[in-house]
Structures are given as C-alpha cells and as structure tokens.
Amino acid sequence: MTGIDSTPLSSTTRTTLGRYPDRARTDRRDLHAVLDAGVVCHLGTVVDGAPLVLPTSFGRIGDTLYLHGSSGATSLRAAAEGAPVCVTVTHVDGIVYARSVFSHSVNYRCAVIHGVALRVEDEGQKLAGLRALADHMAPGSWEHARGPTTKELAATVLLSLDMVEASVKVRTGPPGDDEEDIASARCWAGVVPIVTNWGAPQRCPRLPDDILVPDHVAHRYSARS
Amino acid sequence: MTGIDSTPLSSTTRTTLGRYPDRARTDRRDLHAVLDAGVVCHLGTVVDGAPLVLPTSFGRIGDTLYLHGSSGATSLRAAAEGAPVCVTVTHVDGIVYARSVFSHSVNYRCAVIHGVALRVEDEGQKLAGLRALADHMAPGSWEHARGPTTKELAATVLLSLDMVEASVKVRTGPPGDDEEDIASARCWAGVVPIVTNWGAPQRCPRLPDDILVPDHVAHRYSARS
Numbered sequence: 001m002t003g004i005d006s007t008p009l010s011s012t013t014r015t016t017l018g019r020y021p022d023r024a025r026t027d028r029r030d031l032h033a034v035l036d037a038g039v040v041c042h043l044g045t046v047v048d049g050a051p052l053v054l055p056t057s058f059g060r061i062g063d064t065l066y067l068h069g070s071s072g073a074t075s076l077r078a079a080a081e082g083a084p085v086c087v088t089v090t091h092v093d094g095i096v097y098a099r100s101v102f103s104h105s106v107n108y109r110c111a112v113i114h115g116v117a118l119r120v121e122d123e124g125q126k127l128a129g130l131r132a133l134a135d136h137m138a139p140g141s142w143e144h145a146r147g148p149t150t151k152e153l154a155a156t157v158l159l160s161l162d163m164v165e166a167s168v169k170v171r172t173g174p175p176g177d178d179e180e181d182i183a184s185a186r187c188w189a190g191v192v193p194i195v196t197n198w199g200a201p202q203r204c205p206r207l208p209d210d211i212l213v214p215d216h217v218a219h220r221y222s223a224r225s
Numbered sequence: 226m227t228g229i230d231s232t233p234l235s236s237t238t239r240t241t242l243g244r245y246p247d248r249a250r251t252d253r254r255d256l257h258a259v260l261d262a263g264v265v266c267h268l269g270t271v272v273d274g275a276p277l278v279l280p281t282s283f284g285r286i287g288d289t290l291y292l293h294g295s296s297g298a299t300s301l302r303a304a305a306e307g308a309p310v311c312v313t314v315t316h317v318d319g320i321v322y323a324r325s326v327f328s329h330s331v332n333y334r335c336a337v338i339h340g341v342a343l344r345v346e347d348e349g350q351k352l353a354g355l356r357a358l359a360d361h362m363a364p365g366s367w368e369h370a371r372g373p374t375t376k377e378l379a380a381t382v383l384l385s386l387d388m389v390e391a392s393v394k395v396r397t398g399p400p401g402d403d404e405e406d407i408a409s410a411r412c413w414a415g416v417v418p419i420v421t422n423w424g425a426p427q428r429c430p431r432l433p434d435d436i437l438v439p440d441h442v443a444h445r446y447s448a449r450s
Contacts, residue, residue, distance in 0.1 A: 052269065072243060088278040094427075098370060108280065203414075
C-alpha cells in the first residue's frame with residue numbers, strides 16, 4: 001500500500017464505531033469504493049437548530065468531495081456558510097432473514113463524512129469540481145454535451161469537503177443468530193439480495209431520429225452486473 | 226378522496242419547495258407510497274451541534290413512522306431525548322442526460338419528514354411498532370421467525386414520529402433542456418433508468434437441508450419487476 005490511498009481513515013470519537021466494531025473498514029480505498037459506487041449522497045445540515053437531510057449528487061477528486069446546487073437551495077446555503085455537514089452514502093445490498101426477529105438485519109455498505117464544506121470560488125477549481133460531478137453522475141457527458149455558460153456557472157454553488165474525518169461500515173454475509181437459535185430453529189434463514197442495475201436507455205421524445213445512443217451511454221446498460 | 230389518506234401534506238416553510246415547486250406532491254398517499262417502497266431511511270439528528278446522518282430501517286402504521294435501534298446507538302439516543310429529527314427516504318430512478326451539462330439531472334422520488342420523535346414505552350405499542358418494522362423489512366418474518374424475548378425487547382429502543390410535517394418531491398421524465406439547446410444540439414438526450422430488484426434468496430450455510438425457502442421469502446424474488 002503506497003500513496004494517499006493507504007492513509008487510514010480517521011479515528012475521532014464520531015468515526016469510531018461503538019456498535020459492531022467488526023463492521024468498520026479503516027482503509028481509505030474502502031471509502032473511495034463506497035462513494036464511487038453511489039449515485040447520490042444524503043447531505044445533512046443544521047438549519048435553525050434542526051437537522052435537514054436531502055439527497056444530492058456528488059463528485060470526488062482524490063480525497064475531496066464536491067457537492068453542487070443552486071445558489072438558492074437552503075441546505076447548500078447552510079453548508080456554504082461554514083456550518084458543519086455530514087455526507088452519507090449508503091448501498092443496501094440485501095435483507096438478512098434471521099432465525100429470530102431480533103437478529104434480522106440488512107447487508108449494506110455505508111460511508112459517513114463529517115466536516116465543514118468550503119465554497120469554491122476559484123474558476124479553475126470550480127470547473128474541475130463540476131466536471132468531477134458530471135463524470136461521476138454521467139461519465140462522458142462533459143465532452144458530449146454542451147458545457148456550462150458563464151451565466152450557468154454563476155447560478156451554481158460548488159462546495160468542497162475534505163474527507164479527513166470519515167467512517168465506513170459494511171455488513172455482508174448470512175445472519176448472525178445466537179447458537180441456541182441455530183441449533184433449535186426450524187425457520188428459514190439467509191439473505192435476499194437487492195440488485196441495482198442500469199435499464200435500457202430511453203430517448204428524449206424530442207431527439208432527432210438520427211442521433212443514436214452514444215457508447216458512453218450504451219456502455220452502462222451493456223456493462224450491467 | 227376520503228379518510229386520513231386525503232389529508233394534504235403540511236405547508237410549513239421547510240416543507241414548501243422553493244425550487245422546482247412543480248416537483249412537489251401534496252397528497253399524503255404519495256408520502257406513504259415513497260416510504261413503503263423504501264428499505265431504509267436516512268435519519269438526521271444533531272449531535273454536539275453537528276449533523277449526523279445514518280441509514281436505518283423503519284416501519285409505518287398510518288401516519289406514524291417507527292424507528293428502532295440499540296439503546297446504545299448515538300443517533301437513536303439523541304433522537305430519543307426529544308431533539309428534532311429529519312427522516313429522508315430516497316429512490317433514485319434514473320440519470321437524466323440533457324443536451325447541456327447544466328441541465329443533467331436525476332429522476333427520483335424523495336420523502337422528507339421533520340419532527341420530534343418520542344420514545345415508545347408502552348409495551349403494546351412497542352410490539353406493534355416493532356412488528357411494523359419487521360413487516361416492512363421482511364414481510365412474513367414476524368410469524369415465521371422467533372419473536373422477541375423480554376431481554377431483547379429491553380435492549381431495543383423504539384421511537385415513533387408523527388408524520389405531520391413532511392414533503393414529497395418527485396422528478397420523472399425526459400431532460401428539461403432550454404428550447405435553444407433542443408433546436409440546435411446534436412448530442413444524445415434521454416434517461417438511463419436505474420432498476421432495483423430482489424435477487425435469488427441465498428440460504429444460510431448453517432441451515433438444515435430440509436428447510437426450504439418459504440413462500441413469504443420466495444415471493445419477493447418471483448414478484449420482482
């Protein structure tokens with residue numbers, strides 16, 4: 001393990017798991033993997049003393065996370081003003097059917113990042129961050145589609161969040177029933193996986209007939225698991 | 226429209242959408258539909274002044290949401306102490322490829338509930354709430370698997386949240402490009418759907434061979450979309 005990827009995740013109080021510590025992953029590559037596999041994150045902010053949790057797209061360059069939105073959006077505005085944020089990306093991989101109701105669980109991968117976001121003002125960094133967002137959500141679109149105008153850039157707030165304080169928690173595998181239940185129970189136990197896939201591309205009804213699905217779009221459907 | 230289902234959603238400041246108000250759904254049945262289709266929610270709390278967003282399972286009885294967890298979990302503890310919470314359930318339905326990078330979007334359904342959760346102490350309500358959680362996550366398991374013991378019940382905190390203040394936001398359909406881009410662009414535009422399905426049940430390796438997959442489990446896989 002060399003380079004930034006081998007830097008372990010933080011071990012502050014709020015990133016050290018109190019429960020099921022065996023589910024913690026402490027390699028920074030695990031953080032990247034959970035983020036890169038996600039489409040949206042849930043951004044948590046505090047507005048007037050109350051939590052606000054909203055889904056939003058994101059991008060990543062190394063250990064910096066980028067979030068964007070309209071300059072009018074409440075949660076973006078709160079985050080841009082230097083208030084602490086929490087960004088969570090979760091994949092639900094399956095339902096764990098145990099021999100007891102109590103031991104039922106969910107297989108999942110979850111990354112949680114804590115920090116204070118900064119508003120990106122530098123034009124070069126803003127373009128790079130927005131490109132990271134586009135590359136994450138729709139790889140290939142930055143080159144294929146029309147790029148942002150000065151007016152569109154001005155209407156967009158870009159936030160950066162250094163992923164210094166983060167935790168990753170993963171549950172995989174069969175149920176963790178008590179030995180007593182395993183020995184005596186006569187009910188089914190196992191996992192029902194949840195599988196997420198790309199569907200076949202749907203053309204915009206207003207698209208000219210001669211514009212075919214480009215490779216960077218077709219690839220998602222054809223490469224589905 | 227009659228009964229509780231026709232009660233419109235709230236129209237407080239934080240549940241009234243400032244941006245894309247046309248994406249708002251104000252029928253309580255839309256809230257129920259988004260929740261019932263979700264496996265986990267993201268629970269937002271405020272801990273030491275900072276937001277904490279964690280995924281957790283949930284259940285619903287009418288307009289009451291139930292959350293549970295270990296009595297030792299930080300976010301549950303914060304929520305049980307009467308602090309405001311935000312519960313968000315999001316479905317990501319597709320990536321919207323627009324003619325401009327700026328108009329790229331995500332098709333989604335999202336429910337956001339604001340309120341103060343109450344710790345359920347009444348034994349009858351606690352059992353009903355836990356059953357709602359089990360019925361939501363693994364329908365049929367409450368009857369099939371071993372029920373909770375007194376000790377397991379004591380180790381579980383159940384919270385109830387009245388869904389008085391809630392909002393639902395839904396985006397569907399093709400990209401919303403500017404007319405100018407629609408007229409002139411030569412790039413592909415449309416939607417790549419994201420499809421979530423149940424996979425084939427995986428037996429616990431320690432399950433006796435003669436215990437077959439019961440109907441309530443097999444049903445999920447066979448009824449997949």
